[in-house]
Amino acid sequence: MTFFYFEDFAVGQKFLGSERFVLDAAAIKSFAAAYDPEPFHLDEAAASRNPALRGLTASGWHTASITMRLLVESELRPMGGILGLGVDEIRWPRPVRPGDELRVESEVIELRPSESRPAHGIVKIRTTTFNQANEPVQLVVSNILVERRAA
Amino acid sequence: MTFFYFEDFAVGQKFLGSERFVLDAAAIKSFAAAYDPEPFHLDEAAASRNPALRGLTASGWHTASITMRLLVESELRPMGGILGLGVDEIRWPRPVRPGDELRVESEVIELRPSESRPAHGIVKIRTTTFNQANEPVQLVVSNILVERRAA
Numbered sequence: 023m024t025f026f027y028f029e030d031f032a033v034g035q036k037f038l039g040s041e042r043f044v045l046d047a048a049a050i051k052s053f054a055a056a057y058d059p060e061p062f063h064l065d066e067a068a069a070s071r072n073p074a075l076r077g078l079t080a081s082g083w084h085t086a087s088i089t090m091r092l093l094v095e096s097e098l099r100p101m102g103g104i105l106g107l108g109v110d111e112i113r114w115p116r117p118v119r120p121g122d123e124l125r126v127e128s129e130v131i132e133l134r135p136s137e138s139r140p141a142h143g144i145v146k147i148r149t150t151t152f153n154q155a156n157e158p159v160q161l162v163v164s165n166i167l168v169e170r171r172a173a
Numbered sequence: 174m175t176f177f178y179f180e181d182f183a184v185g186q187k188f189l190g191s192e193r194f195v196l197d198a199a200a201i202k203s204f205a206a207a208y209d210p211e212p213f214h215l216d217e218a219a220a221s222r223n224p225a226l227r228g229l230t231a232s233g234w235h236t237a238s239i240t241m242r243l244l245v246e247s248e249l250r251p252m253g254g255i256l257g258l259g260v261d262e263i264r265w266p267r268p269v270r271p272g273d274e275l276r277v278e279s280e281v282i283e284l285r286p287s288e289s290r291p292a293h294g295i296v297k298i299r300t301t302t303f304n305q306a307n308e309p310v311q312l313v314v315s316n317i318l319v320e321r322r323a324a
Contacts, residue, residue, distance in 0.1 A: 053238075056238075056242070057238035057239065057241055057242045058238070058241045058242065058245060059242065059245055059246075060245060060254040060255060060256075061254060062254060062256070072253065072254075072256075073292075074256060074290065074293070074318055075256070081238075081241070082257050082259075083234070083237055083238045083241050084238075086234055086237065087204075087207075087208035087209070087232075087234045087235075087238065088208065090208055090209045090232070090234050091207070091208045091209065091210065094209060094210055094211060095210075102223065103211040103212060103213060103223075104211060105211075105213070105223075105225060105226070106233050106265065107264070107265065108233075108262070108263050108264040108265055109260065109262065109263040110262060111259070111260065111261060111262070112259050112260040112263075113258070113259040114257065114258065114259055139225065141224075142225070167225055
């Protein structure tokens with residue numbers, strides 16, 4: 023297994039392979055009951071009446087959490103783990119439905135030193151989550167703190 | 174219970190009361206095992222060795238998901254539920270630790286019509302998640318789709 027220090031990352035570097043994560047209706051409802059208890063994430067009939075969704079839909083936070091898991095399991099392995107400082111943007115361009123199989127692709131889009139932590143750098147990564155039809159269901163741009171190689 | 178149409182929101186409107194959500198170490202590890210299996214979210218010893226964290230820390234996605242739950246339970250109740258289109262920003266300024274008690278405050282910061290859905294508007298909301306010491310542990314700016322009152 024290869025682990026990356028800050029110096030090992032390059033803008034444009036891509037991590038395309040990922041595991042797959044399949045969601046069923048039970049998983050969608052279970053996450054929603056704990057963290058996003060809206061009718062359109064909990065109940066098929068209520069969801070089908072929602073004009074913007076027209077059917078049971080996973081919480082965006084469920085999709086974001088699954089994306090994190092797929093990222094942790096991917097080849098993008100900073101030394102010490104993926105330590106997120108924050109996110110610049112999340113978009114959910116289409117709903118995630120029961121039976122969807124998700125995977126991720128990520129790309130390094132910016133590298134900068136950490137002002138507050140001289141032993142670390144900040145890697146900005148754009149991650150796209152796709153469903154089984156290769157349609158993007160989430161875009162996220164995140165900033166992670168990565169150790170520099172000792173001088 | 175009051176439900177809000179798009180026209181009922183105003184820039185500067187605040188929703189300050191919220192429920193409380195307490196995390197213990199077991200909940201932090203359980204979420205991390207499912208969605209963010211990094212050593213510093215799973216194991217006290219590994220976490221204490223991480224120089225940036227110095228102790229077991231909740232996944233940022235766990236904090237984000239708890240924030241969503243507190244928001245759904247708050248007085249911010251759009252007609253039809255909180256339907257997120259995306260997020261402009263998330264920051265995690267300090268770690269969430271076992272035993273922390275979280276609450277949220279939110280404020281409407283922008284209102285605009287939906288270009289693609291004439292029956293809806295888009296409400297931009299800034300939500301701050303605080304711990305029991307009233308220190309912010311997360312800032313999130315989110316865009317939600319809200320029904321307009323029928324003309």
